Amino acid sequence: xxxxxxxxxxxxxxxxxxxxxxxxxxxxxxxxxxxxxxxxxxxxxxxxxxxxxxxxxxxxxxxxxxxxxxxxxxxxxxxxxxxxxxxxxxxxxxxxxxxxxxxxxxxxxxxxxxxxxxxxxxxxxxxxxxxxxxxxxxxxxxxxxxxxxxxxxxxxxxxxxxxxxxxxxxxxxxxxxxxxxxxxxxxxxxxxxxxxxxxxxxxxxxxxxxxxxxxxxxxxxxxxxxxxx
Amino acid sequence: xxxxxxxxxxxxxxxxxxxxxxxxxxxxxxxxxxxxxxxxxxxxxxxxxxxxxxxxxxxxxxxxxxxxxxxxxxxxxxxxxxxxxxxxxxxxxxxxxxxxxxxxxxxxxxxxxxxxxxxxxxxxxxxxxxxxxxxxxxxxxxxxxxxxxxxxxxxxxxxxxxxxxxxxxxxxxxxxxxxxxxxxxxxxxxxxxxxxxxxxxxxxxxxxxxxxxxxxxxxxxxxxxxxxxxxxxxxxxxxxxxxxxxxxxxxxxxxxxxxxxxxxxxxxxxxxxxxxxxxxxxxxxxxxxxxxxxxxxxxxxxxxxxxxxxxxxxxxxxxxxxxxxxxxxxxxxxxxxxxxxxxxxxxxxxxxxxxxxxxxxxxxxxxxxxxxxxxxxxxxxxxxxxxxxxxxxxxxxxxxxxxxxxxxxxxxxxxxx
Numbered sequence: 150x151x152x153x154x155x156x157x158x159x160x161x162x163x164x165x166x167x168x169x170x171x172x173x174x175x176x177x178x179x180x181x182x183x184x185x186x187x188x189x190x191x192x193x194x195x196x197x198x199x200x201x202x203x204x205x206x207x208x209x210x211x212x213x214x215x216x217x218x219x220x221x222x223x224x225x226x227x228x229x230x231x232x233x234x235x236x237x238x239x240x241x242x243x244x245x246x247x248x249x250x251x252x253x254x255x256x257x258x259x260x261x262x263x264x265x266x267x268x269x270x271x272x273x274x275x276x277x278x279x280x281x282x283x284x285x286x287x288x289x290x291x292x293x294x295x296x297x298x299x300x301x302x303x304x305x306x307x308x309x310x311x312x313x314x315x316x317x318x319x320x321x322x323x324x325x326x327x328x329x330x331x332x333x334x335x336x337x338x339x340x341x342x343x344x345x346x347x348x349x350x351x352x353x354x355x356x357x358x359x360x361x362x363x364x365x366x367x368x369x370x371x372x373x374x375x376x377x378x
Numbered sequence: 379x380x381x382x383x384x385x386x387x388x389x390x391x392x393x394x395x396x397x398x399x400x401x402x403x404x405x406x407x408x409x410x411x412x413x414x415x416x417x418x419x420x421x422x423x424x425x426x427x428x429x430x431x432x433x434x435x436x437x438x439x440x441x442x443x444x445x446x447x448x449x450x451x452x453x454x455x456x457x458x459x460x461x462x463x464x465x466x467x468x469x470x471x472x473x474x475x476x477x478x479x480x481x482x483x484x485x486x487x488x489x490x491x492x493x494x495x496x497x498x499x500x501x502x503x504x505x506x507x508x509x510x511x512x513x514x515x516x517x518x519x520x521x522x523x524x525x526x527x528x529x530x531x532x533x534x535x536x537x538x539x540x541x542x543x544x545x546x547x548x549x550x551x552x553x554x555x556x557x558x559x560x561x562x563x564x565x566x567x568x569x570x571x572x573x574x575x576x577x578x579x580x581x582x583x584x585x586x587x588x589x590x591x592x593x594x595x596x597x598x599x600x601x602x603x604x605x606x607x608x609x610x611x612x613x614x615x616x617x618x619x620x621x622x623x624x625x626x627x628x629x630x631x632x633x634x635x636x637x638x639x640x641x642x643x644x645x646x647x648x649x650x651x652x653x654x655x656x657x658x659x660x661x662x663x664x665x666x667x668x669x670x671x672x673x674x675x676x677x678x679x680x681x682x683x684x685x686x687x688x689x690x691x692x693x694x695x696x697x698x699x700x701x702x703x704x705x706x707x708x709x710x711x712x713x714x715x716x717x718x719x720x721x722x723x724x725x726x727x728x729x730x731x732x733x734x735x736x737x738x739x740x741x742x743x744x745x746x747x748x749x750x751x752x753x754x755x756x757x758x759x760x761x762x763x764x765x766x767x768x769x770x771x772x773x774x775x776x777x778x779x780x781x782x783x784x785x786x787x788x789x790x791x792x793x794x795x
Contacts, residue, residue, distance in 0.1 A: 206708060207789040227712045233788075234710020245705040245792070249394050262710040267383040306709065 151218060153314050153345045154180035154203060159212035161198050161368075172198040174368040175212070180347065182313070185340040187356035188349045190365035196349050197318065199365065203347065204237045204316045205229045217313040234262050238307030242319040244299040246291040246306075252278065253287040256306045263310055277305035281335060297328030304335060308344075315339065318349045333358060385722075392723035396730070399695075406691050407731030409684005410772060413677050414735025414764045415742055420673025421760035422743035423750075428666045430752040437580055442485075442626065443518070444633055445653040446472070446619045446640070467615040468650055470512065470601075472640055476621055479635045486514035486622035491601040493609040495565035499551035506547075506597050508564060510604025516542070516575075518622045519593070526558045526573035529600055537602035539569040544596030545577035567607055569599060583751060630657065674763070681767060685775035692724070692779035703783050704791025713784035720780035721773075728772025732765055739764065 159176040162169050172195045180186050190196050201207040202214065205221055208229075214221050217236050221229065233239075238259075246255050256274040265273070278284045281301040283294075291299055300320060307315055317336065321329035333355060340346050348359060356362050364371040396403040448468040470489065477484050491510035496503065509515075512534050516523075526542075533540055541564065548557045557571045578590040588594075601616065621636070623629050633652050640650055696703075703716055711719075740756070747754045 201789045204708070206792065207787070227714060230707065230710055230712035230715075233708060239708045241792075245701070245708070247702060247705065249398055250391070258706070259709040261384060261387055262706075262712075262715060264384070310710070 151182055152179050152215075153182050153184070153217055154178065154347075155215045156203075157213045159199070159202060159209045159214060161195070161202065161207070162210045172368055173202070173209070176368075176370060178363060178370060180314075180345060183340070183343050183345055185337075185346045185358075185360045186348070187359035187362045188347060188365060189351060189353065189356045189362055190371075191351060194365040195368040196351075196365050200316055200318055200347070200349050203314075204239060205232045230262075234259055235310055236313045238304075238310070238312035238315045240300070240303050240307050240315065240317040240320045242322040244291070244296075244303045244323075246299055246302055248291055251288050251290060252283075252294070252302050255291065255302060256309055259306060259309045273309060274305070277309050278302075280308065281305045295328070296324050297331060300324060300328075300332050301335065304332070304339075308339070313345060315344050315346045316349075317346065319351075320348070321350075321352075321355065388719050388722040389726060391719065392726045395723055396727060402691060402695065403727055406688045407727050407734070409681060409687055410728050410731030410768050411684075411735040411738055413681030413684055413771065414732045414768045415738035416680050417674055417677030417764040417767055418736060418739030418756075418760050419742035419746070420677065421670055421763065422739070422754065422756045423746050424666055424669040424673060425757050425760065426743070426747045426752050426755040427750065428663070429755045431662075434582060442622055442624045442629075444621045444623055444629060444636070446476070446621070446636070447651050447653070448615070448617070449649060449651040468617070468619060469615060472643070472650075473512075473616070473619045475639055475643060476619065476636050479639055480628070480632050483623050483625060483628045483632055484621050485624055486518040488512075488515040488518035488618075488620040488622070489601055489616055490515065490618040490620075491604045491609065491615075492617045493565075493604050495608060496563075497547075497551065497597060498563040499560070501553055502551050504550065507595070508604060508608070509596060509598050510601035510608075511598045512601040514622070515598070515620075518620055521578065521593075521596075522576045524574045524576040526571070528573055529598075533572075534600045534602055537600055537606050539567055539603065540572045540600065541569045542573035542575060542596070542598045543571055544575050544594040544598075546591070546594035547597050548574050564597070564599060565608055567603070569603075674767075677764070677767060678771075681771040685771050688724075689775050689778055692720075692776075693782070696779055696783055699783070700786060700791045700794040703786050704788055704794065707786070707788035708792060716786075717780045717784035720783050721776050724776030724780065725769075725772055728768055728776070732768040732772075735764070735768065736761065 156176050156178050159173055160171070161173040162171050164170050176199060188196055188200065198207070202209050203216070205216065208222070216232060219232070221232060224232070239245075246252075247258070250258070253271070253274050256277055257270045260270040260273060275284060275287065278287055281304050283298055283301050283305075286294060286298060286302070291302065294302065300323075304320075307317075315336075320336070321332055324332060336346055336348065337358060346359075348355065350356055446468065473487050473489050477487050489512035491512075493508040493510065495506065495508050497506045497508075511529070516528055521544075524545075528542065529538075529540065532538070541562065543551070543557060551557065551562060552560060557574055560571050561568050562571065563569075575594075575596065578588075578593045580589045581587065582589065605615070621632070623632055637648075637652055641648060644650065703711075706716060706719075707713075743756065744754055
């Protein structure tokens, strides 16, 4: 099986010299296609930094990273944008929908950046909204939706370009436990359909739903998974 | 690119952004509006004023005349030289020579010889200026015949005792009616009235007097008659020769050649004065250009001022929108795409502001020209200028905030609170 994520010796240092903060101190990890991985760890352990690097939002200070077989070190901003667009789907704790655009337009946006034609954009966005169960909300603004519905829209948007990797950063953090459970159910379903999912959380109950847990502490991977690669 | 409708989407999002922040957007567009209005208004007012005065000028005499008058070649306090004494002044020859300088350009030659004399009719007895005329005097000066006829070439050659009267002269000397074929005495010469002219009227404004009142006082005799029997000398000197040259662009050149020709036939003495109206017109026009420069400058200044306000607002709102930029980047917008989106928004705003500015400018020009009682004239070029300036400045001032937005790091933008 080919690997969707493969890193070797990833480090990330913020700041310089005297007050440098070592957020990541050498991460070696691998995620297979179709895997459901939970990234856990206390706050300050480097989870978000790692996720940002895995999602190509940020570049590592040192180390090597291949996403879906493609090395991303040294790529230009434009190339990284294309990778984010085509290979990664982000789901954030605070949904991060564009407030002035309709639900449909929100979901269409990654397709627009990918250069998909207008008709095809519409069709695929509707398909994604059906997948997350809220096709009837296509023409309303995000403010008119509940938290759970908004997160579903965010997931639909993340899926729109059929990414190789779905990255979710505390996706249920802002939801009550019932809607949180529904959203998690959706992730499980997506995983069952063959999507690789990486879930960042500090909640061990949520992490328990994943096939595998990767625990991060002080910028290093703890436990048996440390040697997974 | 066109098939994906990305441009349309950008324009649509930009429109949504502008609509959702109407107050802020209006403020941003204000500079463009005022700049466009100021350039357009300034140009239009100056163009209207210029066109109006050109029209007035054309109607009261026109640019198309080149006057030649005799002048003293002798400087004050010096004795005239023999050559100067031997000169013959302005003569009929000069008129015909001048016409031959450029037969195509010269559309008419008017010749005048002045005298003063008592004019007596059965009804009045007045001291009057007498104008001895030849050639195309009446046509060149825009007179039209009411009754009778003009002087024939035979009249002019033979110094026939005939006269043509202006409207006012008729009403003074023949208040009861028919002047035609009556005889009046000009000095000691009895002359027959062969023609009566129509009234010439021109007022700058309705309330003002007739600028052409003096022209209606005309008592015209053949120049030959005046020269031979009233003010004359052997050389038939003239008091004024006017060449009618409709093409304003050739007047200057004609004036130079005319001067050379006359000088050579006047024994190299410059005892004549050529009044080049075209030169005056050009001077007036270049003054108009100065006004246009001033108006353009004030337009540019308001565009610069507005542009800086715009940049400020853009940068301030960028802070509110950092997160939005971060989200867009996370789902795949490149820096270039973000740049395009910000530019689209700024340029759309410029376009809308410019459009409103057009109306403000037109209204502004309308009000000012109405106050000045000048008909409004708007040159399409003014619109082009105003629009180009707005576009250039809109573009220049949009670049910095758009670049700043496009260079945000996606991670930091997403975390921005």
